[in-house]
Amino acid sequence: SERRRSFQVSQQERATAPQPGATCDMTAPSALLLRKQLAELNKNPVEGFSAGLVDDDNIYRWEVVVMGPQDTLFEGGFFRAILTFPSDYPLRPPKMKFISQMWHPNVAKNGEVCISILHEPGEDKYGYERPEERWLPIHTVETIMISVISMLADPNGDSPANVDAAKEWREDPQGVFKRKVARCVRRSQEE
Template sequence: MNSRSGNATALRRLMTEYKQLTSQGAPDGMFTAGPVSEDDFFQWEALIMGPKDTPFEGGVFPARLTFPSDYPLSPFKMRFDPPLFHPNIYPDGTVCISILHAPGDDPTMYESASERWSPVQSVEKVILSVISMLAEPNLESGANIDCCKLYRDNRAEYERIVRQSIQEQLGL
């Protein structure tokens, strides 16, 4: 069993989500996700395809999902490794998105109507939200301020940097 203090509810839920993701697959094959190792269901890796018609197109982005022992009462954390250059991703790669925060938990003062974490969310729903966030950054809850400024003031340069970093990542 895993060495972390995961409880039975969390483990059962994570296994159900994993089973569902592997049997049905993600919509349009937009991502894959699963535990890093069979011994620890509380650490997942996701591979996210860069959405079409965005500077991220053509890239595949690995992210680490870390689940708390009281999942799904509390949300998991998601970190792109290596980090992505994006207004809503911290320089260390951690994703800042409202759906990964419970209502009332407002690190960057999201608008109150935005989607929030609750136990009825899931890995799939969160990753789909992250994919649409890649396509449409939310400048009101910026995590990378320099990137926010660049996105706002010089969109072409922002897109160039993103594309370049994808090529570098692939050793091109």
């Protein structure tokens, strides 16, 4: 379907994303900005998540741990994810993929996070989002993570990445959906 194609990584995106194991130019403007944002997060941690590098030699791949928001089904969880930044960050958004199991309408079954703030800037060819809801270069890792935490607390069922989770969330939020999320929370605590 057209919606599914929008989640596939284009050849251009693959070409501009630094590859795992590749040496990174730590003096590139994007690398300097990411190093500054990481230092700021370490100096002044933000409630709800922690962040660090997957590999000290690659500023473009971060591991984040999202704490399940209080008073939500995700409370008590410690969900690990990878943020992969393009070499032209902040002109283009990073990709975020949970490596902890996640059952949520806005997280694809493969773990990819689907929220407006992580979508390429400009017009949405499907008409779901306004340009100002999509990626803007003023966003930071902090604003991304706050949006992800908000997404956990308040899913967007109108534009799901996981149709099965969205259906369960709409039809039986305190039944099957709640049980599957509880299983994800337990597993995240064991990782």
